[in-house]
Amino acid sequence: KQEVTQIPAALSVPEGENLVLNCSFTDSAIYNLQWFRQDPGKGLTSLLLIQSSQREQTSGRLNASLDKSSGRSTLYIAASQPGDSATYLCAVSRSGNTGKLIFGQGTTLQVKP
């Protein structure tokens, strides 16, 4: 059974810091991994999608890496800003499956001015 774990559960950093959020999964037979952002009480906004054949994806100040063999992904946020404060969720989609996403519990990030 696929399990997705995100560490840390919460993170508080001063503005301007570079930071790394971690995601690990137990079954390496994934098709892709997606990082989402969720603001309190709001929907999920897709940040980055990494196909299983890829090693990383970049969008602006965000960079996500994927190491399928070790069951890990990291989301790197450069030069953090208060507007980055949110919960970040990673989710994996398994090959040959029903298309279901398995989510981690999320990392809640607070960036202090």
Add this chain to the structure above:
Amino acid sequence: EAQVTQNPRYLITVTGKKLTVTCSQNMNHEYMSWYRQDPGLGLRQIYYSMNVEVTDKGDVPEGYKVSRKEKRNFPLILESPSPNQTSLYFCASSHLKKSGTGGMNYGYTFGSGTRLTVV
């Protein structure tokens, strides 16, 4: 604008009163799904649909129904809501490439959510 639209955004209802949460997507996605999000339990899949007239249960289907009569719409029906269905609900859609007995999605787009309270 490519999007998944859910309605209503907020709903308070009483136990046993049937309700429907609508979901519509304008991206011609084959795959649609419903999730619920609860504190400490995270996001769990309720039902999914791989195409028109093809639906199946997710991890927590009890107390819910769905239908997929048109490609763009995937309503979630609660025939007799109960307080344990109080939750934040999300609809999502994705392109789906069929593979063997299953499928592989190309990344999800989520709706803004429906916060349901059953009293």
